[in-house]
Amino acid sequence: MNRIVNARLRDREGLFTLRWEAGLITAIEPQVDTGPASGPTSRPVDGAASATVSAAAADTAAETIDAAGNLVVPPLVEPHIHLDATLTAGEPRWNLSGTLFEGIACWAERKARVTAQDTKARAHETIRMLAAHGIQHVRTHVDVTEPGLGTLQAMLEVREEARPLVDLQVVAFPQEGIESYPDGRRLMIEAVEMGVDGVGGIPHFENTRDQGVSSVHFLMDLAVRHDRLVDVHCDETDDPHSRFLEVLAEATRVQGMGSRVTASHTTAMGSYDNAYCSKLFRLLKQAGLSFISCPTESIHLQGRFDTYPKRRGLTRVAELDQAGLNVCFAQDSIVDPWYPLGNGNILRILDAGLHICHMLGYEDLQRALDFVTDHSARALALGEGYGIEVGRPANLVVRSADSDYEVLRSQGGAQVSIRHGRVLMRKTLPEICWQDGRDARMPSPDAQGGRG
Ligand code: FE2
Numbered sequence: 461m462n463r464i465v466n467a468r469l470r471d472r473e474g475l476f477t478l479r480w481e482a483g484l485i486t487a488i489e490p491q492v493d494t495g496p497a498s499g500p501t502s503r504p505v506d507g508a509a510s511a512t513v514s515a516a517a518a519d520t521a522a523e524t525i526d527a528a529g530n531l532v533v534p535p536l537v538e539p540h541i542h543l544d545a546t547l548t549a550g551e552p553r554w555n556l557s558g559t560l561f562e563g564i565a566c567w568a569e570r571k572a573r574v575t576a577q578d579t580k581a582r583a584h585e586t587i588r589m590l591a592a593h594g595i596q597h598v599r600t601h602v603d604v605t606e607p608g609l610g611t612l613q614a615m616l617e618v619r620e621e622a623r624p625l626v627d628l629q630v631v632a633f634p635q636e637g638i639e640s641y642p643d644g645r646r647l648m649i650e651a652v653e654m655g656v657d658g659v660g661g662i663p664h665f666e667n668t669r670d671q672g673v674s675s676v677h678f679l680m681d682l683a684v685r686h687d688r689l690v691d692v693h694c695d696e697t698d699d700p701h702s703r704f705l706e707v708l709a710e711a712t713r714v715q716g717m718g719s720r721v722t723a724s725h726t727t728a729m730g731s732y733d734n735a736y737c738s739k740l741f742r743l744l745k746q747a748g749l750s751f752i753s754c755p756t757e758s759i760h761l762q763g764r765f766d767t768y769p770k771r772r773g774l775t776r777v778a779e780l781d782q783a784g785l786n787v788c789f790a791q792d793s794i795v796d797p798w799y800p801l802g803n804g805n806i807l808r809i810l811d812a813g814l815h816i817c818h819m820l821g822y823e824d825l826q827r828a829l830d831f832v833t834d835h836s837a838r839a840l841a842l843g844e845g846y847g848i849e850v851g852r853p854a855n856l857v858v859r860s861a862d863s864d865y866e867v868l869r870s871q872g873g874a875q876v877s878i879r880h881g882r883v884l885m886r887k888t889l890p891e892i893c894w895q896d897g898r899d900a901r902m903p904s905p906d907a908q909g910g911r912g
């Protein structure tokens with residue numbers, strides 16, 4: 461029997477002991493008050509208490525992990541990334557303007573050199589970066605506008621090889637269109653037959669409005685026939701006339717697909733007028749689809765045709781959330797021709813997203829992690845494979861802070877990550893000796909400061 465003691469849980473008062481056996485959570489037990497040692501108010505002023513693991517090896521039969529009053533959460537989720545393009549920025553040249561279009565040109569040059577080995581090596585390296593930040597569930601889009609689908613085959617192999625670190629969903633993404641690209645429909649069908657988890661699309665990029673509409677109907681029918689999830693790059697533009705979300709939402713409503721369908725980006729919604737949005741939101745609520753926003757990518761790539769005032773180029777995250785729709789945040793890119801930064805830490809994206817979307821009000825701060833945990837899990841249809849409940853997989857992450865607010869504020873990193881009941885990764889806080897003789901424990905990059 462393994463356990464975590466002194467765990468703080470989201471939305472629950474007090475401290476808990478979590479137990480698991482054979483990879484499943486077996487008990488969540490409230491603890492009797494153990495005094496000041498574990499409470500957040502007793503923390504060192506300049507550093508969060510560090511979780512400790514007793515028993516020697518990561519895979520020994522019985523371990524006790526002391527969370528020291530810190531938050532224990534289910535793994536964070538990365539619901540939208542392009543693992544086939546990550547870690548390629550600067551190859552063969554840098555995107556000097558930083559625009560979407562120069563990014564496409566850079567990628568065309570890099571894509572000519574892509575091999576299966578190259579794809580797999582970069583994907584595995586990126587997955588390890590994600591896992592180091594406590595992420596265990598990932599959805600990647602893979603470009604299937606490629607004769608032969610070699611990159612997709614490589615990513616399906618990565619999906620199996622990476623299982624010790626993450627559960628990976630692979631979505632067939634037609635980067636250059638379904639209707640506008642030669643054999644686009646056939647490639648999508650082949651991708652589904654090869655075993656992708658989800659069907660994608662890019663209707664705003666098709667040559668005509670009609671092609672965009674027909675591409676949505678095609679991909680939805682394909683997903684229904686093969687019982688796959690759907691995740692469409694939808695209206696990723698500042699063009700207020702790009703209105704394929706209504707087509708996707710109506711198809712979702714008619715097919716009864718609900719939360720199995722996700723609309724990614726929908727940045728045009730940031731440019732829709734309020735009268736149209738009022739009508740649109742009625743349909744979105746009837747359809748019940750999910751939304752993914754990629755705030756760092758969108759603030760960087762959108763608004764490029766504006767002078768001033770300059771649009772933020774994001775979808776209406778706060779309004780979707782207030783309407784009861786499921787919305788979450790994602791990284792989209794890590795060090796690729798479209799976005800040169802990123803390190804796998806989705807808390808950085810959460811921080812940026814809440815700023816950009818005017819979501820730093822008190823209530824927002826108390827539930828900030830919803831947008832990188834439960835909401836994302838719903839978008840990925842993880843169901844009972846996710847969450848801290850008895851009978852569910854013992855996938856647990858000890859953060860280096862004690863609340864949503866503190867995790868967000870201090871970028872509270874993953875101290876211990878447990879996957880299927882085994883310690884996958886642990887991190888210790890670094891120490892710095894202050895010359896003025898202050899406490900030796902230094903706020904780490906993961907835990908800058910406690911309450912004081
Ligand atoms: Fe994307």
